[in-house]
Amino acid sequence: MRNLDRAPVALLLLPHAKNKDRMRQHHAELERLIAAGKAFVVVTNASDGEESPEEKKAQALWFKKNLGPLMAVCRAFVVFEPSPDKRSILKQKAMKGAEAFPISIEIEPTLEDAIERAFLIMSVEHADDLRIPSE
Numbered sequence: 001m002r003n004l005d006r007a008p009v010a011l012l013l014l015p016h017a018k019n020k021d022r023m024r025q026h027h028a029e030l031e032r033l034i035a036a037g038k039a040f041v042v043v044t045n046a047s048d049g050e051e052s053p054e055e056k057k058a059q060a061l062w063f064k065k066n067l068g069p070l071m072a073v074c075r076a077f078v079v080f081e082p083s084p085d086k087r088s089i090l091k092q093k094a095m096k097g098a099e100a101f102p103i104s105i106e107i108e109p110t111l112e113d114a115i116e117r118a119f120l121i122m123s124v125e126h127a128d129d130l131r132i133p134s135e
Contacts, residue, residue, distance in 0.1 A: 040122075041122055076106055076118070091107050
């Protein structure tokens with residue numbers, strides 16, 4: 001697995017729903033990444049689907065407030081989910097939500113695949129930086 005220290009890929013794993021402070025922790029980490037001002041891709045696990053109504057509300061409010069700054073630096077979210085059935089559902093949700101959430105959401109079967117996809121996204125974004133200028 002790649003070393004993610006100082007990489008343009010941020011690994012943000014959602015804690016289990018029993019962790020009552022998980023959304024605050026998740027949002028604080030996203031805010032830290034936004035404040036750094038450098039482009040990144042988030043690699044994360046799929047939600048366990050056990051969000052409370054309060055968590056869903058907090059999530060919606062956070063994204064409403066922070067979507068602009070997040071869009072300025074976050075190139076994509078790459079979610080890993082081992083279950084083919086759950087991946088299919090996640091892909092459908094991502095397609096339906098694309099208009100309201102304009103940051104790309106990619107779905108991969110494993111953490112390793114998700115990290116590789118994230119690095120690919122960042123390498124494509126910076127491809128122009130790697131080209132030798134023509135005269």
